[in-house]
Amino acid sequence: AQSVTQLGSHVSVSEGALVLLRCNYSSSVPPYLFWYVQYPNQGLQLLLKYTTGATLVKGINGFEAEFKKSETSFHLTKPSAHMSDAAEYFCAVSVWSSASKIIFGSGTRLSIRP
């Protein structure tokens, strides 16, 4: 079975600082991995995804993530935080051969200090 674990339910950084949100996955077959963002009172929006190929994936709003198979990780980073980045971030996994579902982590709330 597939699963994702997000380390840290709440992360707070200063504006302009590095953002690092951690995600580890478990999958018996090569996974597809995703980061979604949810702003207050809104649905989820895809930030970036890894399917195959290049392990460093660039997404919207300056975010990127690196797939590390040896560490079963897919951490999300952004070099310089902006106030508008404050939101809930979800890591997710799906597997091509599984039932058609995508499994989400429990989320990390990102706060930005002025």
Next chain:
Amino acid sequence: DAGVTQSPTHLIKTRGQHVTLRCSPISGHKSVSWYQQVLGQGPQFIFQYYEKEERGRGNFPDRFSARQFPNYSSELNVNALLLGDSALYLCASSQPGLAGMNTGELFFGEGSRLTVL
């Protein structure tokens, strides 16, 4: 182009009642998935429908049911509501790959927030 639309946006029910939530996918998308998001948690998969057939089901009781119509819109029905059913119900549409399998890019609506008293 319109995104995924859900209705109603908010509703309040009492225990034991029934609720129907509706979802219209993005034009051209043939797959609809339903998720339950309890406050402070990640979305939990309930159902996926593709071409009007159920393609996936999460670990939810039989009180939860869904269907997809010929125009690809969908309804989620919950019977005999419990307090624990209070949540944000999210609908997502996608254009799956082979055999209706989701490869992950879901487009979400803003959700229907259900409160059960």
